[in-house]
Amino acid sequence: MIKFTIRQMEYFEALADTQHFGRAAALAGISQPALSAQIAELETRLGVRLFERGGRTAPLTEDARALKPRIDHILSELRAIEATAQRGRPTMEGQFRLGVIPTVAPYLLPRMLPPLRNRFPAFTLELREAVTATLVEETATGRLDAIIAALPLDHPAIMVEPLFEDRFFLAVSVADPAFASPPVPPDNPALERLMLLEEGHCMRDQALAVCDRVRTTAISNYGATSLTTLLQMVAHGQGVTLIPELACSASQAIPELKVVPFAEPAPFRTLGLAWRKSSSRVRECQTLAEIIREVSISAPQLDHPS
Incomplete structure (x- = not known):
């Protein structure tokens, strides 16, 4: 044999x-x-x-x-x-290594961690924040148990569970006259002043895709390491930037900033949870996905942010 x-x-x-x-x-x-x-x-x-x-x-x-x-x-x-x-063994116990992209971590984690801790006190998250490519590789090689990132995620060793759609808005200075009458059409010439996250952040590519009808030469000249940095620069009149709905409530702490909607159909990204196909923690990943969906549904909706 x-x-x-x-x-x-x-x-x-x-x-x-x-x-x-x-x-x-x-x-x-x-x-x-x-x-x-x-x-x-x-x-x-x-x-x-x-x-x-x-x-x-x-x-x-x-x-x-x-x-x-x-x-x-x-x-x-x-x-x-x-x-x-x-199925016969206890689940949601022990340490779980979760990676999250930077444009999600500061805004989703405060919503999901309290209910997760209340329902599963023996379950401990070890968090890692990094860009998508790094998180995918670390998941595929077993250094992370799962990741939360924007789809699509293309890797033969991982499987993906879609979580929810996260609409995009535009963050502008309250003193910017170009956006006095929203919604904003995707071909608005003022979008040429769009500022982006640096190379490696998936939201950089998403922003370019949303604003693909305007001249990109001015768009690509600047890249920041965090969305928080971009929002502060926008508040001080340095340009405009894309902001996901997930981060809109946090932007309200910046009084010089205004968030305006795009014209319909509004652009969005789909967030997902991904893990190795060979993982032994599939049930925990699925439970985590359920909790994330719950907190995303219960979060305040921003139909008319300002």
Whole structure:
């Protein structure tokens, strides 16, 4: 009988998804030589070559493409068995490593942490704030249990649960005459004064997409490290910036700032919770997603922010 391990099938899955030995090793949480050795042993035991070597990538061979659906099915069944076994054990206990993007963390966490602590006092969040690309990589490699970020999140090792839609508004100075009569059409020439977060923040790309009908040369000249910095600069007449509905209530603490709506259909982003497909904490992730949806629904709606 051919004997190979579940771990080797997981390494096969990682390499088949990434087609790159370095990225697959990071995904599996082991060194590249160790992963290469395990794949080589798997090939020896099966008697076939599974991946091409020698180039920048590691494409699947014809034998590997035929084998992949079967291994995917086996791993899926094993994970289902693991999830079933977990139903009899206590959930929402212990430490949970959660990553959150900077344009969400300061505004969502104060809403979700109190009910989470009240309902699950034995559940402890270890929080990490970073840009999307960093959080996705750390989730895929097992350094984080889950992340909250704007969709889409494209990574073969993670699965995504949509949470809620977060509308975009425009933050302007109360003294700015260009926005005296909202709503703001997406082709308003004053949007050329839009200030952005620095490279790496997903909201930078979202802002450019929202304002794609105006000249972008002036838009791209400035990048800040935080939304708070941008709002302070806007309040002092330095330009305008995009603000998600999630952050609108916090902006009310800046008296020189005004938040105005866009013309319909209003732009928005969709926030989601993501975790590794192979995670053993799926139930906790799903419960966390439910709590986040609850607090987003119960939060005050900003139909006419000012």
